[in-house]
Amino acid sequence: MRDFDQMGLVIDWVDACRRGDLATLLDLYAEDGQVECSCNGTHLYRGRRELETYWGPRLAAFSSAGFGLEEINPVPDGVDLEYSVAGELRIRATFRFGPEGKIHSTLCEPARQSPPDHGCC
Template identity: 80%
Template sequence: MSDFDQMGIVIDWVDACRKGDLATLLDLYADDAEVECSCNGPHFSYRGRRELETYWGPRLSAFASAGFGLEEINPAPDGVDLEYSIAGSLRVRASFRFSAEGKIHSTLCRPSRQNSHDGCAC
């Protein structure tokens, strides 16, 4: 068990996404953090602050303008699992794992339940 609030960190992550606040979002990640995404077909991996900034920058703009919703958040055996929606319907499932220092060490995102006409925009 960690001595930091993993759920609270993910809620801060959600708040940063809702606001389109890239600096705050990046500060939640460890310096060597990795985001793995399989939402738009092939699996892509981004590591380190510069690559995470390249990955999240355009997405946060889209999230802020389309609307970003928290659908479900649950503790997991080794982190936190989150389901969020974009524009009220596009759904993404993200799994967060943490460093000992209380930073996000990895995020794995993948498509979740989708309406038949929607894709994934994580």
């Protein structure tokens, strides 16, 4: 297995999401890459065509509503990321990688949502 920068790859993923750049985002995934999303029921998307179907409408929403990086942490088997959409909806994504230095799988689920800011300490 070749060494590669897993954190850097996830930062590239974040940048592609912020720009709404579907082609770059898809290129970060392995040919058999997959996304398992449990944000609204559990759905599995595998391969470039299904990933394009999944990410296309989401990237349009991200770029217009705003996409924020909340936390990013290396973990023994990959990288955990928490991001926000429109500054409010928080999503946790777990990335696993293949030996070719591409994303093999992403698992996303709702994260603990931030309480509304009422100016209280």
